Amino acid sequence: MRKVKDRVFIALLGTSVLLILAILVVLIANIAYHGARQVTWEFITQPPRDGLMAGGIFPAIVGTAALVILMSVVAVPLGVATAIYLHEYTPAEGLTLAWRRFKASKGRPGRGRLLARAASALLATVTRSAVANLAGVPSIVFGLFGLGFFIQFIGRNIDRVTQPPGEVLWGQGSLLWAACTLALLTLPTVIVATEEALRTVPQDLREASLALGATQWETIRRVVLPGSLSGILTGAILGISRGAGEVAPILFTGAAYYLPYLPTDVTDQFMHLGYHVLILSTQSPDVEATKPLLYGTVFVLLALTFLLNIAGVLIRTRTRSRGSR
Amino acid sequence: MTTTNPAIEVRDFNFFYGDNKVLHDIALDIPQKQVTAFIGPSGCGKSTFLRSINRMNDIIPGARVEGRISLGGQDLYAPGVDVVSLRRRVGMVFQKSNPFPKSIYENVAYGLRIAGESDKRVLDSTIERSLQRAALWDEVKDRLNASALALSGGQQQRLCIARALAVDPEVLLMDEPASALDPIATQKIEELVYELKNNYTIVIVTHNMQQAARVSQRTAFFMLGKLVEFDDTRTIFMTPKEKLTEDYITGRFG
Amino acid sequence: MSRPRHVRNALMTGVFSLAGWVAIVFIFLIFLFTFKETTVVLNVEHMKAFFLANPPVWQPTSDIPKLSLIPIILGTLKATVVGLLFACPVGVAAALFSSEFAPPRLREVIKPTIELLAGIPSVVMGFFALIVLATWLQDTFGFVYRLNAVNAGLALGFALVPIVYTISEDGLAAVPRAHREASYALGATRFQTAWKVVLPAAAPAVFASFVLAFGRAVGETMILLMAGGNAAITSFSLLDPLRTLSATIAAEMGEVVVGSEHYAALFFMGALLFVITFISNTVGQMVIRRMSRRMQGAAS
Numbered sequence: 001m002r003k004v005k006d007r008v009f010i011a012l013l014g015t016s017v018l019l020i021l022a023i024l025v026v027l028i029a030n031i032a033y034h035g036a037r038q039v040t041w042e043f044i045t046q047p048p049r050d051g052l053m054a055g056g057i058f059p060a061i062v063g064t065a066a067l068v069i070l071m072s073v074v075a076v077p078l079g080v081a082t083a084i085y086l087h088e089y090t091p092a093e094g095l096t097l098a099w100r101r102f103k104a105s106k107g108r109p110g111r112g113r114l115l116a117r118a119a120s121a122l123l124a125t126v127t128r129s130a131v132a133n134l135a136g137v138p139s140i141v142f143g144l145f146g147l148g149f150f151i152q153f154i155g156r157n158i159d160r161v162t163q164p165p166g167e168v169l170w171g172q173g174s175l176l177w178a179a180c181t182l183a184l185l186t187l188p189t190v191i192v193a194t195e196e197a198l199r200t201v202p203q204d205l206r207e208a209s210l211a212l213g214a215t216q217w218e219t220i221r222r223v224v225l226p227g228s229l230s231g232i233l234t235g236a237i238l239g240i241s242r243g244a245g246e247v248a249p250i251l252f253t254g255a256a257y258y259l260p261y262l263p264t265d266v267t268d269q270f271m272h273l274g275y276h277v278l279i280l281s282t283q284s285p286d287v288e289a290t291k292p293l294l295y296g297t298v299f300v301l302l303a304l305t306f307l308l309n310i311a312g313v314l315i316r317t318r319t320r321s322r323g324s325r
Numbered sequence: 326m327t328t329t330n331p332a333i334e335v336r337d338f339n340f341f342y343g344d345n346k347v348l349h350d351i352a353l354d355i356p357q358k359q360v361t362a363f364i365g366p367s368g369c370g371k372s373t374f375l376r377s378i379n380r381m382n383d384i385i386p387g388a389r390v391e392g393r394i395s396l397g398g399q400d401l402y403a404p405g406v407d408v409v410s411l412r413r414r415v416g417m418v419f420q421k422s423n424p425f426p427k428s429i430y431e432n433v434a435y436g437l438r439i440a441g442e443s444d445k446r447v448l449d450s451t452i453e454r455s456l457q458r459a460a461l462w463d464e465v466k467d468r469l470n471a472s473a474l475a476l477s478g479g480q481q482q483r484l485c486i487a488r489a490l491a492v493d494p495e496v497l498l499m500d501e502p503a504s505a506l507d508p509i510a511t512q513k514i515e516e517l518v519y520e521l522k523n524n525y526t527i528v529i530v531t532h533n534m535q536q537a538a539r540v541s542q543r544t545a546f547f548m549l550g551k552l553v554e555f556d557d558t559r560t561i562f563m564t565p566k567e568k569l570t571e572d573y574i575t576g577r578f579g
Numbered sequence: 580m581s582r583p584r585h586v587r588n589a590l591m592t593g594v595f596s597l598a599g600w601v602a603i604v605f606i607f608l609i610f611l612f613t614f615k616e617t618t619v620v621l622n623v624e625h626m627k628a629f630f631l632a633n634p635p636v637w638q639p640t641s642d643i644p645k646l647s648l649i650p651i652i653l654g655t656l657k658a659t660v661v662g663l664l665f666a667c668p669v670g671v672a673a674a675l676f677s678s679e680f681a682p683p684r685l686r687e688v689i690k691p692t693i694e695l696l697a698g699i700p701s702v703v704m705g706f707f708a709l710i711v712l713a714t715w716l717q718d719t720f721g722f723v724y725r726l727n728a729v730n731a732g733l734a735l736g737f738a739l740v741p742i743v744y745t746i747s748e749d750g751l752a753a754v755p756r757a758h759r760e761a762s763y764a765l766g767a768t769r770f771q772t773a774w775k776v777v778l779p780a781a782a783p784a785v786f787a788s789f790v791l792a793f794g795r796a797v798g799e800t801m802i803l804l805m806a807g808g809n810a811a812i813t814s815f816s817l818l819d820p821l822r823t824l825s826a827t828i829a830a831e832m833g834e835v836v837v838g839s840e841h842y843a844a845l846f847f848m849g850a851l852l853f854v855i856t857f858i859s860n861t862v863g864q865m866v867i868r869r870m871s872r873r874m875q876g877a878a879s
Contacts, residue, residue, distance in 0.1 A: 006768040016672035081598035130602040136860030138798025140825040144849040148612040204423040212436040213413035215588035245700025248800040309698045
């Protein structure tokens with residue numbers, strides 16, 4: 001009897017998995033079915049016409065690509081550098097231990113060094129906490145920050161210095177500021193993934209390099225980074241795929257729903273796949289007529305995101321199998 | 326005991342981990358172009374002392390030294406000493422072999438490349454000479470571009486030796502280099518060490534007394550962080566002056 | 580050693596140390612600049628209008644602006660509650676099943692499936708809720724309004740499941756084998772062990788997953804903007820359309836005058852969101868950190 005009850009409960013738990021699977025299948029199938037048929041050569045290479053009711057989404061694809069590339073250029077080096085700082089330049093023993101060591105060294109020489117270590121450990125803890133908090137900031141707040149800081153503060157001030165009075169070039173929505181805003185949003189993902197990758201490099205390789213007379217930077221450049229490259233790449237791709245799908249941060253930092261030209265400069269505004277979906281969904285005068293276009297756009301966006309995700313996962317599994325030798 | 330023109334002079338050397346004094350008043354001279362062995366029960370500080378010679382203990386938090394270690398008359402712990410250059414003059418081979426996940430060629434070339442050497446002819450000849458000196462050349466000369474991780478444990482350790490030799494050190498420190506290897510590989514390493522002394526000053530830490538007896542000309546016996554006795558290997562093993570030494574050699578404790 | 584090598588090393592040390600400050604600086608800047616734009620409304624008079632206005636109506640563009648945040652906060656709460664009501668049980672059940680009962684090969688399938696779900700952009704989820712889910716719900720349950728809290732909350736729940744699943748599953752996997760073995764040795768079945776021993780042992784992780792899901796729910800914009808019905812009304816019914824804090828910012832910021840009262844009110848909502856998610860994330864992180872420390876402590 002107990003065995004039967006057991007089986008029933010386990011089956012109940014299993015239905016949750018089935019439910020999740022069902023949701024995923026329905027969503028993907030629905031979008032694939034209605035959306036795939038929209039993806040013709042014309043769809044991908046032509047701009048929209050008839051007030052967004054027909055035509056293609058070429059400018060949105062270009063805008064999304066430009067945005068994502070610019071975002072990566074900002075986020076990846078910065079994120080990798082931060083992770084390297086956290087893992088290679090701060091004490092490994094953590095704040096409590098470093099502080100305890102300092103307190104125990106009362107009256108002995110070398111105290112200064114231990115204090116410096118404890119301070120560095122404190123900075124590392126605060127930085128990690130800041131990264132975790134950055135990861136939790138709502139995407140719309142990033143958008144507000146992009147507006148209030150990058151555009152109103154930095155952009156306007158650049159204009160004050162470089163532009164004739166009244167002219168606004170940097171103090172408005174553009175690829176640059178939208179990319180910076182998105183880069184902030186993806187920064188935690190890159191940092192965490194990079195730190196994980198750095199952790200997989202065994203400590204004795206670093207010691208071997210130092211014992212051969214290499215400096216710390218040379219050790220990082222020649223041993224640590226090459227050894228963690230695939231993990232870093234995975235993190236970068238995952239961060240990029242997240243950034244490609246975010247719409248809230250770019251609402252007021254540069255996205256536009258119709259532009260007669262393609263963006264050619266970082267100060268240009270841009271069209272964007274996700275933003276296009278939002279506008280077509282909520283502000284189209286004739287929902288039924290735009291549905292095909294909408295489905296097509298959603299399909300392209302989803303396909304793009306999934307491709308990036310799969311690429312990241314593939315790289316991760318390939319390195320894991322190679323590493324376990 | 327003093328030596329004429331020693332490679333390394335140690336005077337009044339003390340080592341601390343935080344409050345913990347781990348090495349007490351060590352004084353000895355390590356002779357040039359000979360093999361000096363450090364022996365003693367585990368935890369006696371011989372590895373710590375070895376690592377102090379190339380200042381690898383610097384990376385450990387709370388490590389502190391007093392006293393003097395001189396290489397060629399220069400105090401290695403004087404302020405302003407370039408630790409990075411020091412580590413080129415004093416090389417190290419670790420207990421567990423740690424080749425980089427690169428090719429055999431690139432492993433040996435590493436030290437040269439960071440010094441700025443990029444001339445292929447210089448690299449090729451130095452690498453060949455180092456691998457020959459490490460008794461590995463014949464086994465790998467046809468596959469220099471293969472991954473170093475594909476070699477056996479003993480071959481990897483000889484590769485690490487070749488890698489250390491490539492930068493032409495004056496002194497080679499070896500921290501229990503054969504302890505992770507099988508007897509045949511161990512024998513190869515011991516023969517190698519004996520050969521290497523012709524060109525390099527070698528200091529080897531070993532927990533294997535027979536190995537120390539086979540391989541070294543001078544032996545230092547450590548216990549509880551103190552240097553108990555330092556003499557010709559023959560003397561230490563046949564007619565030790567200290568009772569503690571005799572007790573250790575005869576296996577009364579270990 | 581050559582001077583250039585030394586110089587390069589010192590330079591790169593400086594570069595990396597500078598990078599270490601980036602996260603701290605920007606969190607601080609986000610805090611600063613979000614609050615900076617709210618100064619217009621940071622006074623007692625506006626606070627009363629936000630929270631104590633009667634009747635609670637949000638109509639910032641009418642002749643006499645009505646700035647009650649109550650309907651919007653209520654909307655956020657309704658959507659969050661529905662989302663968590665769906666995601667928490669489903670996520671924990673899936674995590675429990677995956678960790679305790681699924682054969683390894685099935686586990687290899689479940690994890691990527693969850694990751695796939697997590698990878699769906701929220702604008703796509705919002706689209707799905709707007710076009711497909713709403714229709715299905717209305718056809719099945721006969722709702723009056725097509726877009727309502729149930730619709731938006733459910734879609735939100737779909738997006739929250741991966742968060743609950745991932746963190747709960749980590750916590751369940753970290754429970755030492757010894758606990759399970761002791762339970763089996765006492766004659767308990769697999770389910771009893773999972774339910775009465777493993778799950779309680781992983782309670783901190785499960786709790787942390789709820790807290791982090793809450794933070795994510797409160798801050799979610801696209802799903803609720805597209806599928807919530809866009810009506811800032813004060814209603815406790817889950818069948819009425821709603822507006823959330825984040826959706827309001829997204830919908831109205833485009834047409835607002837910089838520096839105006841409306842502008843500052845929207846930034847105030849943003850600041851509110853920032854503070855709420857900051858607190859919930861800090862709590863969640865603290866619980867996770869304490870949990871991992873306890874696990875390491877137990878291991879030593």
